[in-house]
Amino acid sequence: MSQLPLKETDFEPIEMKQFDAERIVGESTSYWKDAWRRFKQNKLAVAGTFIILLLGIMAFIGAPISGHNYYDNDLINANQSPSAEYWFGTDNLGRDIFARTWYGAKISLFIGLTAAFIDIVIGIIWGSISGYLSGRVDEYMMRIADILAGIPYLLVVILLMVIMRPGLWTLIIAMTITGWINMARIVRGEVMRLKSEEYVIAARSLGAGSLRIIAKHLIPNTFGPILVTLTLTVPTAIFTEAFLSFLGLGVPAPLASWGTMSSDALQSFRYYPFQLFFPAFFICLTMLAFNVVGDGMRDALDPKSRR
Amino acid sequence: MVKYVFKRIGYIVISLFFIVTITFFLMRLAPGGPFASERKLPPKIEEQMNEIYGLNDPIHVQYIDYLTRVAKWDFGPSFKYVGQSVNDIIGRSFPYSLILGLEAIFLALAVGVLLGVVAAIYHNKFGDYMAMVIAVLGISVPSFILATILQYVFALKLQLFPIAKFDSFAHSILPGIALAATPLAFIARLMRSSMLDVLNSDYIKTAKAKGLTKRVTIYRHGIRNAILPVVSYLGPLVVTILTGSFIIEKIFAIPGLGNEFVESVTNRDYTVIMGTTVFFSVLLLVSILIVDIIYSFIDPRIKLTRKEGDQ
Numbered sequence: 340m341s342q343l344p345l346k347e348t349d350f351e352p353i354e355m356k357q358f359d360a361e362r363i364v365g366e367s368t369s370y371w372k373d374a375w376r377r378f379k380q381n382k383l384a385v386a387g388t389f390i391i392l393l394l395g396i397m398a399f400i401g402a403p404i405s406g407h408n409y410y411d412n413d414l415i416n417a418n419q420s421p422s423a424e425y426w427f428g429t430d431n432l433g434r435d436i437f438a439r440t441w442y443g444a445k446i447s448l449f450i451g452l453t454a455a456f457i458d459i460v461i462g463i464i465w466g467s468i469s470g471y472l473s474g475r476v477d478e479y480m481m482r483i484a485d486i487l488a489g490i491p492y493l494l495v496v497i498l499l500m501v502i503m504r505p506g507l508w509t510l511i512i513a514m515t516i517t518g519w520i521n522m523a524r525i526v527r528g529e530v531m532r533l534k535s536e537e538y539v540i541a542a543r544s545l546g547a548g549s550l551r552i553i554a555k556h557l558i559p560n561t562f563g564p565i566l567v568t569l570t571l572t573v574p575t576a577i578f579t580e581a582f583l584s585f586l587g588l589g590v591p592a593p594l595a596s597w598g599t600m601s602s603d604a605l606q607s608f609r610y611y612p613f614q615l616f617f618p619a620f621f622i623c624l625t626m627l628a629f630n631v632v633g634d635g636m637r638d639a640l641d642p643k644s645r646r
Numbered sequence: 647m648v649k650y651v652f653k654r655i656g657y658i659v660i661s662l663f664f665i666v667t668i669t670f671f672l673m674r675l676a677p678g679g680p681f682a683s684e685r686k687l688p689p690k691i692e693e694q695m696n697e698i699y700g701l702n703d704p705i706h707v708q709y710i711d712y713l714t715r716v717a718k719w720d721f722g723p724s725f726k727y728v729g730q731s732v733n734d735i736i737g738r739s740f741p742y743s744l745i746l747g748l749e750a751i752f753l754a755l756a757v758g759v760l761l762g763v764v765a766a767i768y769h770n771k772f773g774d775y776m777a778m779v780i781a782v783l784g785i786s787v788p789s790f791i792l793a794t795i796l797q798y799v800f801a802l803k804l805q806l807f808p809i810a811k812f813d814s815f816a817h818s819i820l821p822g823i824a825l826a827a828t829p830l831a832f833i834a835r836l837m838r839s840s841m842l843d844v845l846n847s848d849y850i851k852t853a854k855a856k857g858l859t860k861r862v863t864i865y866r867h868g869i870r871n872a873i874l875p876v877v878s879y880l881g882p883l884v885v886t887i888l889t890g891s892f893i894i895e896k897i898f899a900i901p902g903l904g905n906e907f908v909e910s911v912t913n914r915d916y917t918v919i920m921g922t923t924v925f926f927s928v929l930l931l932v933s934i935l936i937v938d939i940i941y942s943f944i945d946p947r948i949k950l951t952r953k954e955g956d957q
Contacts (some may be wrong), residue, residue, distance in 0.1 A: 486660070493889040494690070498919070574786075581790075582790065586893060586908055608794065
């Protein structure tokens with residue numbers, strides 16, 4: 340039976356620094372960092388983000404690099420198929436479809452983003468006041484929203500387009516008149532949920548006023564749902580613009596939007612299907628990208644809803 | 647229950663009053679009189695026309711006139727089609743829209759629920775991915791583009807279906823699909839997520855533990871509970887179908903009410919615009935009320951009449 344020789348040094352205490360044991364190796368994370376990490380894992384959503392960025396860039400450089408502009412008529416070269424000269428072909432007035440497509444992207448994205456932004460501003464103000472005050476004021480504010488929401492969105496927009504002069508801003512105003520309601524409802528719900536949280540009570544007991552509590556504590560904490568709604572509002576706005584333009588109530592000529600281009604192309608669709616293909620394809624692609632990104636954001640910002 | 651229904655009807659009446667008022671004054675604000683056309687009318691004739699249609703009365707008299715007439719369900723004469731009342735136009739064109747709309751609602755519900763259930767049962771497998779790809783495409787492709795594609799492929803190239811008009815069941819298939827696509831996709835997504843919730847719940851586990859067949863577990867216990875969010879989507883579904891009909895009926899040249907509305911907008915036929923707007927609003931508000939009442943019947947947990955104190 341062999342025994343291990345024991346030395347004196349074996350009985351000395353091992354130096355263990357308290358600091359090492361408690362050292363935090365992982366990077367500290369916040370709600371937004373966490374959400375970003377989850378978002379990055381969603382490949383579809385990342386692809387959607389790239390598509391949106393690409394569309395945005397092309398909206399600005401697309402028309403210049405084609406060597407044509409969106410409004411010049413050239414009847415000799417009307418209805419050309421896609422070629423080296425006209426990358427997407429030309430329409431019935433000989434206008435370059437490539438240039439028009441990217442000009443249309445600019446208009447469509449501008450309408451979508453602006454309408455969504457205005458919705459957000461009105462929605463946040465209305466929703467946070469209504470949710471914060473509750474009681475009678477809330478009742479009245481929400482009743483007004485209910486009555487407005489009772490009228491179908493597109494019907495209101497069409498009626499407004501009838502009485503106002505056709506144009507870009509008319510379209511945006513018409514879309515935001517009832518568009519903010521959804522946002523207001525979401526913000527109200529969030530504010531009602533959050534206002535009984537402890538940090539709000541703490542802020543109030545420290546003497547913060549209602550305005551400060553709403554602006555500094557409640558609204559920043561509703562940004563998650565707001566961002567998701569924003570991303571899902573943009574495709575709705577783009578769709579509405581295309582829908583109205585398709586009915587002949589959209590932006591007036593010579594401005595080009597994807598909706599007016601599809602509507603124009605429909606006349607000669609049997610003979611020149613490519614004229615419809617390009618604007619229609621980009622409407623679908625944009626809506627797809629925004630929808631996918633919106634879904635990805637919802638999953639990332641609200642992990643409980645994820646499956 | 648009865649009290650609740652009356653309260654809701656009261657709200658509907660208030661909403662309708664606002665809608666009628668807003669549309670009336672909006673239409674009066676609209677540029678150009680109803681008889682302003684390319685061909686200038688002699689002033690005498692225009693004067694006479696205005697007199698006949700009561701347009702010379704002060705605005706508040708016209709407004710009260712219109713309100714009382716609408717209350718009696720009379721929307722007045724059309725300005726553009728002489729001798730036709732708005733009621734005639736609605737009565738003539740609405741049946742087409744109703745048939746098409748019901749078909750689309752049926753299609754959206756049946757296929758949407760089916761896709762959602764398939765996706766939930768085969769969660770994260772091929773069936774799920776297929777169903778969700780269809781759903782995302784349905785949401786991303788606008789109805790008017792889908793309609794044109796369907797028309798091109800099935801009517802023009804393959805010649806399987808008639809290209810336009812509305813005379814038989816075959817005529818209604820393509821517009822029905824185009825109209826149903828977007829709500830179908832929404833329903834599929836709703837159904838999928840609620841079905842996934844239900845399939846993870848305790849009573850499904852109990853049912854499985856009892857040894858019930860998969861079929862009974864899914865049909866009896868799963869779908870019945872998971873379908874509730876879809877029922878509450880029926881209200882917005884009616885809205886989507888209705889506004890979708892504006893464009894689908896135009897593309898397929900269906901003489902329905904949606905087409906008539908769009909036509910009246912381009913014609914600036916103000917009485918028809920107002921009449922159809924009020925008609926659409928009544929239709930929507932009533933169908934949303936009906937959906938809410940149905941909802942309370944199928945889900946006993948929902949109480950329409952709130953007790954004192956609880957939210």
